[in-house]
Amino acid sequence: MLNRNKSKLLLLLITFGGFLCGLVFCFVGYFILKINPLFIGAVFVLSVIFLILGVAYLSLLRRYSASLRKLSHMTQQIGSGNFDIQAENVEEGEIGELINNFNSMSKNIKNYVSDMNIQAKKEATSKSELTIANSILNYTVPSSFCENMDEFDVYATMKSAKEVGGDFYDYFFINPTQFMFLVADVAGTGIPAALFMMNTKELIKNMAKENSSPKRIIEKINRKLCSINKKNFFVTMFAAIMDISTGEIFFINCGHNPPLIKRKDGKYKYLEIASNLVLGVYPNFNYKIQKTKLNEGDILFLYTDGITEAMDDRDELYGETRLLICLNDYRTCESDDLKKVISDVQNDVKSFTGEREQIDDVTMLAFKYNGNKKQTKEETLSLPAKIENFGSFNSWIESTAEKLNIGKADLSRLQLVSEEVFVNIANYAYPDKKGDVDISFKKDGNEIVLRFVDSGVQYNPLEKANPDINARLRDRKNGGLGIFMVKKSVDFVGYEYKDNQNILTIKILYA
Amino acid sequence: MEIEKIMGEDNSLCIKPAGRIDIMSAGTFSKEVLSSIENINALTLDFSEVIYISSAGLRAILEIAKNMEIKNGSLYIVNVPRNILDIFRMTGFDKILNIG
Numbered sequence: 001m002l003n004r005n006k007s008k009l010l011l012l013l014i015t016f017g018g019f020l021c022g023l024v025f026c027f028v029g030y031f032i033l034k035i036n037p038l039f040i041g042a043v044f045v046l047s048v049i050f051l052i053l054g055v056a057y058l059s060l061l062r063r064y065s066a067s068l069r070k071l072s073h074m075t076q077q078i079g080s081g082n083f084d085i086q087a088e089n090v091e092e093g094e095i096g097e098l099i100n101n102f103n104s105m106s107k108n109i110k111n112y113v114s115d116m117n118i119q120a121k122k123e124a125t126s127k128s129e130l131t132i133a134n135s136i137l138n139y140t141v142p143s144s145f146c147e148n149m150d151e152f153d154v155y156a157t158m159k160s161a162k163e164v165g166g167d168f169y170d171y172f173f174i175n176p177t178q179f180m181f182l183v184a185d186v187a188g189t190g191i192p193a194a195l196f197m198m199n200t201k202e203l204i205k206n207m208a209k210e211n212s213s214p215k216r217i218i219e220k221i222n223r224k225l226c227s228i229n230k231k232n233f234f235v236t237m238f239a240a241i242m243d244i245s246t247g248e249i250f251f252i253n254c255g256h257n258p259p260l261i262k263r264k265d266g267k268y269k270y271l272e273i274a275s276n277l278v279l280g281v282y283p284n285f286n287y288k289i290q291k292t293k294l295n296e297g298d299i300l301f302l303y304t305d306g307i308t309e310a311m312d313d314r315d316e317l318y319g320e321t322r323l324l325i326c327l328n329d330y331r332t333c334e335s336d337d338l339k340k341v342i343s344d345v346q347n348d349v350k351s352f353t354g355e356r357e358q359i360d361d362v363t364m365l366a367f368k369y370n371g372n373k374k375q376t377k378e379e380t381l382s383l384p385a386k387i388e389n390f391g392s393f394n395s396w397i398e399s400t401a402e403k404l405n406i407g408k409a410d411l412s413r414l415q416l417v418s419e420e421v422f423v424n425i426a427n428y429a430y431p432d433k434k435g436d437v438d439i440s441f442k443k444d445g446n447e448i449v450l451r452f453v454d455s456g457v458q459y460n461p462l463e464k465a466n467p468d469i470n471a472r473l474r475d476r477k478n479g480g481l482g483i484f485m486v487k488k489s490v491d492f493v494g495y496e497y498k499d500n501q502n503i504l505t506i507k508i509l510y511a
Numbered sequence: 512m513e514i515e516k517i518m519g520e521d522n523s524l525c526i527k528p529a530g531r532i533d534i535m536s537a538g539t540f541s542k543e544v545l546s547s548i549e550n551i552n553a554l555t556l557d558f559s560e561v562i563y564i565s566s567a568g569l570r571a572i573l574e575i576a577k578n579m580e581i582k583n584g585s586l587y588i589v590n591v592p593r594n595i596l597d598i599f600r601m602t603g604f605d606k607i608l609n610i611g
Contacts, residue, residue, distance in 0.1 A: 412594055419533055419567075467602075469602055470606065471603075473577060476607065481602065482565070482566035485566055488601050489601075
């Protein structure tokens with residue numbers, strides 16, 4: 001395409017050139033060639049018309065090209081992101097209309113883009129707020145040291161559906177013997193619900209530590225929640241307070257899903273719960289606390305409705321029956337591994353929901369009681385002080401040590417000192433008559449205590465001189481070796497004579 | 512308790528007791544050994560299978576050791592498990608016996 005200036009120039013030249021040629025022809029024709037004047041006149045008129053047409057065309061061209069240039073410039077601006085541009089419109093007709101349309105298009109684009117920006121910013125902000133809130137909430141997961149106590153195992157998971165969840169679980173010691181664990185669900189979504197959830201969590205912990213009875217604890221929690229509850233949230237909760245030394249457990253269900261309980265070697269079944277109102281709604285509600293006892297090996301399984309209300313793509317709910325069946329599958333039911341129990345349920349729910357997205361938070365907490373390991377348990381035995389009874393005495397020592405959870409390393413030592421004392425008594429306590437020896441075996445905290453009582457000849461074995469352990473072979477005597485070994489093997493050995501009885505007490509500090 | 516006896520060359524004997532040497536079995540142990548070493552000059556006690564020893568067992572060993580000494584024979588106690596070794600040390604037996 002020719003440069004528009006060059007083409008305009010060309011056009012100009014042609015127009016004026018043509019006109020001039022016409023003029024010259026007329027002049028030459030009239031004055032020199034004496035051509036018919038009428039013919040000359042006609043050529044002259046044609047030349048003038050040619051000139052007028054040429055000029056008219058040129059000026060029209062200029063006008064349109066100005067408008068087109070305006071429009072082209074505008075398009076360029078819009079193309080590079082400047083939507084603020086409006087073209088000056090003094091034209092009429094189609095060009096005027098075109099310019100008007102361009103102007104309104106530019107305005108629309110500008111508004112549209114601005115709206116999009118606002119929307120995107122809003123979304124980005126709320127998404128990052130939620131992410132921050134979520135990571136704050138995740139920091140308040142209960143301390144993991146509770147998971148490794150002797151007396152119990154506890155394991156819990158929480159998986160939120162949206163970025164911030166309304167579910168939570170918690171577990172902590174109220175005092176050295178009372179352990180509290182719970183799952184809860186705050187009805188509500190988004191950041192306000194999450195903040196309410198955090199408040200509730202802290203509140204529960206504080207009320208539990210400040211108050212003595214479970215009933216008072218729950219009522220205080222409820223009243224406080226009612227007073228801070230501005231947005232009419234409510235909280236469902238199942239909480240338990242367990243005395244780990246006795247196995248006694250108080251529990252309360254506030255509008256929450258009933259947990260499952262499995263007795264040792266039994267099957268899971270739903271715990272019978274009294275129904276209570278959800279928390280945070282009615283400050284004077286009279287909450288009913290329930291009580292039961294857990295024995296060694298019993299398991300409690302707590303969860304939120306994210307499990308039972310999980311949906312598959314036919315809108316069918318997972319439900320309580322499926323949960324029960326899943327837990328009672330022999331591979332899960334017979335497992336003592338709480339992590340496995342929870343992951344089995346997770347997998348079952350996942351295969352049920354398939355591709356369907358998780359719509360609610362899923363929380364699970366499993367608690368297993370292992371019995372009281374620190375209890376002062378005492379076993380006693382009474383038998384005739386005779387060497388031939390050593391076998392049964394030794395078996396008793398072995399089985400009692402196992403009952404008291406004494407490890408193999410300490411058992412060896414224990415058996416040695418027991419034998420030496422028993423043999424001593426059997427050999428010397430009753431030279432003229434028969435008699436019994438009473439043995440008490442107990443574990444007190446981290447001390448193993450053995451006590452031997454006989455009513456024989458008054459004799460303090462600790463008074464016997466130690467054998468000379470540096471003597472040469474031929475000078476070595478037998479005497480005193482046994483009691484010497486006892487002295488060297490234990491942390492404490494003491495003797496007293498009381499009520500005509502020899503009492504020998506031995507203590508071993510248990511690692 | 513089980514006692515294994517392995518005759519060696521030149522009047523040497525290896526005896527390997529297994530299990531516990533306590534008040535009930537120490538007597539049997541010492542009787543068995545003493546009755547076997549009449550013509551033995553070199554006695555080895557292999558303790559690899561001994562799991563427990565009390566003062567009764569130590570007394571038995573003492574008796575056996577004195578017997579060998581009178582005859583100018585030698586006594587070696589080998590393959591002693593850690594817990595038994597601790598007891599030998601505690602009572603000074605590691606000084607009067609050849610323990611390895």
